[in-house]
Amino acid sequence: MTETSTLRRLRVLLSAYACEPGKGSEPGTGWHMAMELAKRYDVTVLTRANDRGPIEKELAESTGPRPTFLYHDLSGLYRFLKKRRILPTQLYYAMWQRDTRRMLETKSVSDFDIFHHITFNSFEISPGVPAGFRGALVRGPLGGGQTAPPALLESLGWLDKLKEQARSARVRKSAASSRLQRDLAACDLILHANHETGDLLKQGQENRRDPMIDVGVDPSKFSPADHAKDGTRILSASNFEPRKGTRLLLLAFQRAHQDNPSLRLLLAGSGKLLAQDMAWVEANRLSNSVSFLGKLDHQKMADELSAADVFVFPSLRDTSGAIVLEAMACGLPIVCLDHQGAKVMVGDCCGMRISPESLEGTLDGIARAILKLASNVSLRESMGHRARERVLAEFSWEKKASRLSEEYQRLV
Template sequence: MERRIRALVIAEAANPEWVSVPLIGWSLSSALREVADVHIVTQIRNRDAFIRAGLVEGRDFTAIDSEKLAAPLWKLAERLSMGKGVGWTMKTAVTTLGYGYFERLVWRQFGAAIRAGDYDIVHRVTPLTPTANSLIGARTRRAGVPFVMGPLNGGVPWPKGFDAERRREKEWLSYIRGAYKAMPGRGASLDAASAIICGSEFTFSEIPAKYHAKTVWLPENAIDPARFSLTAPQPGTLPLRGCFIGRLVPYKGADMAIEAALPLLRSGALHLDIIGDGPQADDLRALIARESVGHAVTMHGWLDHKQVQSVAATAQMLVFPSVREFGGGVVLEAMALGVVPVIADYAGPGELVDDATGFRIPMGSRAQIVAGLRARLEAIAADPAVLPAMAQAGQAKVMGQFTWAAKAAQIERIWRAVLDKRPLPQELPRRR
């Protein structure tokens, strides 16, 4: 039996009680503890949640207090982003300015142990953004300990024809985001890494070709099977039920989902559940009233995770034409429930769904997406018997490849390849 790897896992953002990046950081770091001897290093804001989750400070994790810089930077980011829930590129850029300070504190506390060989590998899990350079990588490499970065993800370009949505999200900084590639320290970070894990094909494409041999595509999202105990009914007959899950903002496409489904909603062939809340909610209600489809569309508002699962598990399809998803975790969650995704073929969702597990609508203008989605929904309504086999294939794919336990096993194999100086395993087939 192989000796368990001793790993220092840096997860500045990691919290079991939050969502998005902190939940990914927590879920992956925790799963890695099952396959290796892992000590997690996180930021002080996560300390109490770690303890509530049963981890022991000092033994299982260390909380680094970088609030002297992190707190004022967060306040500045909130002001510059010009609104709650918008301007994410600005928030990421400003808060990332303080990450170097966090890593300096990490090295101050763990540098001696790394140099002494107490850890076989050092892995930075979060931040996910590839714009956050890692100063600790070069120091770790000089100490003779391999350094791994990732999953890195973010910065998926806004598709053409959606500038109005981009402006409504106050994504002004996204117009010059590519400038990060010229920032000092990026080359040193990539040079220092023994393995670079990319969570999306786009992020992979931004890694210079000379590093591709040590770069692996591995989506960052996964699911916890214990949280998905329901399976949606798939009778293969009409009427159908579809659901949309997400923040109600223009780029997520709830309005496109409703518009595309109008003929089926009017005919009684489809009922649509809209799960989520946001600034577009009133506009959606007005659209539903104007088109007289209130009998066929239910606006649920914000629901907690268990309630989301209960509603989604009554649907046969996830109707989700979002045009800018980095990871697409909601797609994996739908597949875990046996709900067939019907998605815009772009970024994260387009990489997770294949012809056996769902339907991908070609990207284009807003009108083209609505037309393509309408044609697809009408084709499904004409032959709903296609759905049961897809639902089963989707569940099997998620439970086999996209649980947190599977993700930890995939990364552990990458670690062993690094330590053995073997070519890195490409754990999942890339869609090129």
């Protein structure tokens, strides 16, 4: 007997502001979870009208059960202001949540068994509750409670350091707000994507909360790496922005390169710090050993992962990191900081997690981890194999939807 045949067929209203096929991060989470849950339940997805084109195209080409989509966006003026970055995304998002609640007043929301808000995953902006809804409320997996380690802020410029400190203060204040506490208390289940967010939100809350990473991966899209190579291709991928820790990685790689000049670092991505980091590489005479790949599409990124030997994720602040799961699906050992979502995804068996307690210790730890993995093919092979096994067992979209389905069944 299949899992689906034994389930009570629920009606699920999924709030997914970010939801788009072919994307990573939160848009990918919204899309993949909607499609997987639709195999088990009658799913209606509330999302942005802006993404209707790619969604409808993908639905037309798909087979099997599909969700129903409700599209909504603010007026053209607000979209124009958002596109020009005059209206901040978070403010637009809060206004979108308000408008969708009004829109749902014309729908029969009382017919739904579950109202699950899944994206955006920030705990700071509540989706509220549709008027007339009487079913179970689910939020998450929530993130945003993580903050950059104070010791590593020294790797940033003074202005970026100040911005991170201000954000950390705002996060603490937001978590203590009475409105947030009321909104969370109304939930039947709160999922948190990392322990930092879970610990921040648990004060005064008696309702159930469980850990669940917010991202997933389709392992069939990624080919395992060839571990017979020489171990010198070190890959990292992210936006070039302060919190992503690219400069931290460059400083650590510089140390590792002094001991093993054959090492090569490949950096994929784009962003405001790209030019500065390229200039730093040039000034430190590492141009022959560090390559900037630019922003890659999904297929090219998958190809680079399969060709790499080690993946490094040096982020100072991240709810999770879908790219980490993609690297693990390719059978790559991971080097990351021992915090936040990376700590949840990367076990001791499949990577090396570096304590972020001090800047010097972190730089030395990343450098040593790179050198150790680069020089030990059996360790790379063992960790890489277990990394892919871990993804298959816990982090595929199918596994995540199956676990979420179990949570739904408990609630009703």
